[in-house]
Amino acid sequence: MSETTFRQKLTAASVRNESLLCVGLDPVVERLPAAMLTQTDPVLRFCSEIIEATSDLVCAYKPNFAFFGALGESGWRTLEATLEQIPPHIPVILDAKVGDIGNTAQQYARMFFERLGADALTVNPYMGYDAVEPFLAYGDCGVFLLCLTSNPGSADFQTLRVDDEMLYHSVARRAVAWDQDSGNCGLVVGATKAETLMEVRQLAPQLPLLVPGVGTQGGDLEAVIANGQDAAGGGLVINASRSIMYASSDADFGSAARSAAATMRGDINNLRQPATA
C-alpha cells in the first residue's frame, strides 16, 4: 500500500494538468498507422507515442485489458511495458470489468493491483458485495462499479424497474453505502445517457464518475459536465479512446492525438463552472 490514495492521485493529476480528460488505450493492430507495423512491438510503440503526446493533458489513462489480452502471450508484456510509459503521477484505471466470487476476486485484485500496479479497476457489480469487497479492501486503489453503461444493451437490464427506481439507481445506492466503509468507490456512467448523470450525481454526490462514450460513441459533453460534476466542479473522469488514439491513421498520429486531446480538454474546461475551472 502506498501513502497516496487513488482519489488523491487523481485529484493531483487533474489539478496539475487542468484536466478531467482520461485517454483510453484500446489498441487494435488492424488500426495502427502503417509506420508502426515495422516496429518490434507495434502496439507498445503506438501506445507509447500516444502517452508521450498526451500526458500533460490528461487526468488518467484507461487501458482496456481485452485489447492486450487479444494479443495472446505477448500481450501481457506489452501491457506491462505500456504501463511503464505512463508518468508515475498519472493514475492508471485498468478497464477489465471483472466480477467473481470472493476467492476469485482476490486473484483478480492480485493480478491487476499487485502484478500490474493499476491505481484503479472497473468492476461489474452483478454478483454483489462479496464479489466487490476484495477490491474495496485495497483502500489505496480505486474501484469503479459499472452503473449505467454507454452501449445500447444497457437498456436490457440496467434500466429495468426495481421497486420504485431503476436497477442502476440501486447500484449507485449500494456503491455509496460501500464507499462509506472503504472510501474508494466510483461509478461508471456512460456519456450517451447524459441526462441520467444528474440522477446518479444526486444519489452519489461525492463519488468519482468515470464517463466513457464522449468520443466515437457520441455523448454530449455539455450535458455530461452540467449533470455530472460534483459540488466542487470536479468528480468526473471523462474518457475518450478511439477519437484520440485514431485521430489520424498516418505518421502524424501522435500530434493528431495531442490536438484531439487538447481540444477535448479545452472544451471540457470551458464547460466547467467558472469558479472551479
Add this chain to the structure above:
Amino acid sequence: MSETTFRQKLTAASVRNESLLCVGLDPVVERLPAAMLTQTDPVLRFCSEIIEATSDLVCAYKPNFAFFGALGESGWRTLEATLEQIPPHIPVILDAKVGDIGNTAQQYARMFFERLGADALTVNPYMGYDAVEPFLAYGDCGVFLLCLTSNPGSADFQTLRVDDEMLYHSVARRAVAWDQDSGNCGLVVGATKAETLMEVRQLAPQLPLLVPGVGTQGGDLEAVIANGQDAAGGGLVINASRSIMYASSDADFGSAARSAAATMRGDINNLRQPATA
C-alpha cells in the same frame, strides 16, 4: 469454426464418460502440495496431474482465468500449457465472466476463443445484448451467461424484483430469446440456490446450466439434479473446483482428486432419473 458445436462436444463427453461433473481449475500457489513447488512450473504440473487423474470422469473442465492471470506474465503460458493437457474430446469452459461493449467484447472473444481455443466462456449479462452478441456470433462455441450465482452477494442485485419477477428471471428469459438465433447460450446458476434451479429450468427448458457451488460452497446435489436436469435427464454441468483439486494436500493429491471426482460423479449418476442415467 470447427464442424462440432460446443453442445455436441459437451454431450459426447458427457455420454462417453457417463458424467455431468465438471472440474474447475483454480490453482493457487499457496495451496499446492509441497512436492509441486520444486517443479519448473508448479501450477502446470499440478493441473496436469489433476487432469490426468480425472479426464475419464468428467464432462468438461472449467479453468478460471483469474488464477492464471494472478501469476503475471508466466500465467498465460501456464494456462496455454494446461489447456494442452486436456484431451481434445473434453470441452473447456473458460471462466472469465467478461462483459463489455461490442468492440471490446470482440477482443475478448478473440482472446478466449481464438488465442486460447476455449470451447465455451462465462459472460456477465449486466451490459446487455450488444455486449453478449460478439460471443454468440461464435456459433460453435458456448456462452454461459451469469444468471443466479452461488455467492451471498447474489442477493444484492440478482434477486431484486423487476416487474413481477426477479432480475435473474429476466436474464434467463433473455438468454432463451438470444439462444433462438444463436443456439449456443447457457446459464450459470449456483447450486447454493438449488430451489431456484427449477424456476430457471422452467424458463429455459433446453439451455445447458453450468452449476458451481456443490463442493466447498456446500450446495445440495440432490436438489440440483432434481430441479435442474432437462427433460432428457441431462443439461447440467455440475462444477466442483476446490473439493477436488485440494482433496489432499499431500503427494497423493492426484489419486485423492480422482477419488473425490469418482465419488461425485457416482453420486450425481445415482441421483439422475433412472431412465436416463
